[in-house]
Amino acid sequence: MNILMDAEQAKSRLSKFKDREFRIHQQETIEFVTQSDKRFRVVAMPTGGGKSLVGMVCGVMAGQANYLCSTKILQNQLVADFPESKALFGRNNYECLMDRSKFCDTCASTESNPCQYADSCIYRIEKAKAIASPLRTLNYKYFLVEAQFSGRFSGTPLTIIDEVDALEGTLIGHIALSFTERSLFRLGMESGPSRKTVTAKDGLDSWKEFGLEAMKRSLDIASSITKEIESFDKITEDWQFIKLKERDHYYHLYERSKMFIDNVTRDWIMECTERQGSRQAVTTFRPLWITPELAESFLWAKADNFLLMSATMLPKPVFCKTLGLDPDEVDWMSVPSTFPIERRPIHIWPVASVTNKTLDTAIPQLAKGINEIFKLHPHQHGICQGVSYSLCKRVADELKSDRIIIHTPQDRQEVLDRFIESKDNTVILSPSIERGISLEGSKCEFVIWIKAPFLSLMDRVVSQRLYSGPIGKLWYKSSMMLSVVQGCGRGMRSKSDSCVCYLIDYQINKAYMENPSLWPDWFREAVSWTEAPWEFKLENNS
Numbered sequence: 001m002n003i004l005m006d007a008e009q010a011k012s013r014l015s016k017f018k019d020r021e022f023r024i025h026q027q028e029t030i031e032f033v034t035q036s037d038k039r040f041r042v043v044a045m046p047t048g049g050g051k052s053l054v055g056m057v058c059g060v061m062a063g064q065a066n067y068l069c070s071t072k073i074l075q076n077q078l079v080a081d082f083p084e085s086k087a088l089f090g091r092n093n094y095e096c097l098m099d100r101s102k103f104c105d106t107c108a109s110t111e112s113n114p115c116q117y118a119d120s121c122i123y124r125i126e127k128a129k130a131i132a133s134p135l136r137t138l139n140y141k142y143f144l145v146e147a148q149f150s151g152r153f154s155g156t157p158l159t160i161i162d163e164v165d166a167l168e169g170t171l172i173g174h175i176a177l178s179f180t181e182r183s184l185f186r187l188g189m190e191s192g193p194s195r196k197t198v199t200a201k202d203g204l205d206s207w208k209e210f211g212l213e214a215m216k217r218s219l220d221i222a223s224s225i226t227k228e229i230e231s232f233d234k235i236t237e238d239w240q241f242i243k244l245k246e247r248d249h250y251y252h253l254y255e256r257s258k259m260f261i262d263n264v265t266r267d268w269i270m271e272c273t274e275r276q277g278s279r280q281a282v283t284t285f286r287p288l289w290i291t292p293e294l295a296e297s298f299l300w301a302k303a304d305n306f307l308l309m310s311a312t313m314l315p316k317p318v319f320c321k322t323l324g325l326d327p328d329e330v331d332w333m334s335v336p337s338t339f340p341i342e343r344r345p346i347h348i349w350p351v352a353s354v355t356n357k358t359l360d361t362a363i364p365q366l367a368k369g370i371n372e373i374f375k376l377h378p379h380q381h382g383i384c385q386g387v388s389y390s391l392c393k394r395v396a397d398e399l400k401s402d403r404i405i406i407h408t409p410q411d412r413q414e415v416l417d418r419f420i421e422s423k424d425n426t427v428i429l430s431p432s433i434e435r436g437i438s439l440e441g442s443k444c445e446f447v448i449w450i451k452a453p454f455l456s457l458m459d460r461v462v463s464q465r466l467y468s469g470p471i472g473k474l475w476y477k478s479s480m481m482l483s484v485v486q487g488c489g490r491g492m493r494s495k496s497d498s499c500v501c502y503l504i505d506y507q508i509n510k511a512y513m514e515n516p517s518l519w520p521d522w523f524r525e526a527v528s529w530t531e532a533p534w535e536f537k538l539e540n541n542s
């Protein structure tokens with residue numbers, strides 16, 4: 001990578017950081033990134049290390065960079081800290097000047113009916129500003145779509161991908177082809193390929209035929225809607241905008257079906273699931289793993305060099321497998337934690353062996369263990385990571401503690417807000433707070449993992465991967481490790497913070513003892529063991 005200036009000069013161009021010193025490990029990390037001769041630099045930097053500054057400084061040193069985040073919230077946080085970086089979002093975030101009740105994703109400008117406001121179109125202006133800026137902050141989804149169709153952000157000297165552990169899901173979602181029941185009905189293809197088919201191994205030809213038919217029919221529908229639109233004198237009515245949206249939907253389906261035919265192989269699988277919040281079935285074709293060819297074509301070919309960062313990272317072989325990377329092309333750096341060990345102890349304290357088979361005996365033991373931990377933290381706020389709603393409910397019923405609150409999928413946010421605002425010793429027991437929330441200071445002073453968060457084998461992708469070979473097994477164990485590490489981090493947000501973690505399922509202890517090297521060094525250095533105050537019976541297979 002061609003470097004235009006040193007790290008101090010680059011920092012001096014970032015207004016909110018120019019008068020601050022680099023934190024410990026930041027300069028050596030920047031040196032590692034800028035001096036590496038590999039195309040992919042991976043940095044595992046625990047919370048508190050200051051990885052956004054590392055990324056932005058490297059971007060300035062490279063002359064131009066895209067900084068990619070997993071969500072719009074993170075994009076906004078980043079540009080608040082780095083106003084020199086220009087943020088750009090998807091079209092549906094900008095008001096359309098032709099009809100202010102609409103957004104730019106329903107752009108009604110056509111050749112026969114060009115938009116009179118095109119020169120002042122907010123999305124077009126913002127995009128032009130981002131293209132001209134040396135630092136751009138984009139989200140994964142937007143970058144992937146842009147890179148595939150317009151390519152205006154491709155070819156930068158450096159692309160930084162933050163929270164890279166979330167990239168695989170977005171990339172698979174981008175490559176996958178999905179049909180709702182309604183779409184299949186509109187295409188006249190309601191029966192679809194056989195619902196029994198799971199992998200493409202036996203039915204690749206029929207899948208391709210299906211994709212080809214979907215492609216043709218989508219294009220036919222989109223073309224006939226386009227003709228209808230061209231016959232409008234002016235686009236002003238709501239139903240005309242609905243037509244535009246419908247046309248775009250079928251063009252999109254056409255593009256995706258084409259992509260599917262070009263890329264589907266015997267290693268793809270088909271899933272039939274129910275869309276969240278509706279009873280509509282969705283049929284999805286997706287690769288079991290992102291292959292190097294898919295990754296190169298959809299992402300890696302779009303920039304010269306990459307910096308991939310996260311606070312929690314899968315082990316290198318698994319990480320490379322999930323993102324279609326050749327390990328020989330990857331330089332890897334694990335940065336130590338800057339948080340004092342004594343402020344973040346991890347107690348492995350197995351009080352029960354929790355598997356689906358042993359739940360009846362495990363739940364009373366879990367409840368006893370949790371009560372013991374409550375006695376150690378009589379006045380503090382804490383969280384229990386509970387893995388599933390049914391387990392949370394059963395444990396809460398067994399505990400009968402007025403400290404515990406649980407929630408349903410519907411009232412999650414409301415209960416979580418109540419927990420955060422409460423000033424007493426409330427403890428939230430939840431299956432969905434292992435990521436994405438920051439509970440600093442007294443908001444969370446202890447975390448209890450009550451069950452090893454292994455992915456569900458009912459999920460076809462999980463079972464297919466697990467039984468696909470040694471790397472699948474390693475991925476399965478590492479995904480559990482990543483969840484535990486993420487969940488423990490919810491209450492430890494800065495150097496001056498403190499949070500005690502308890503891992504009370506024997507299955508976590510077992511996984512840890514079998515493969516300690518899968519777990520980050522900074523996590524392992526904080527681990528100690530405590531004997532359970534009673535003996536529990538290990539069932540067969542546990």
Ligand code: SF4
Pocket residue numbers: 095096097098099103104105106107108109115116117118120121122123
């Ligand atoms: S070009 Fe005109 S119609 Fe299209 S999004 Fe912009 S303002 Fe709206």
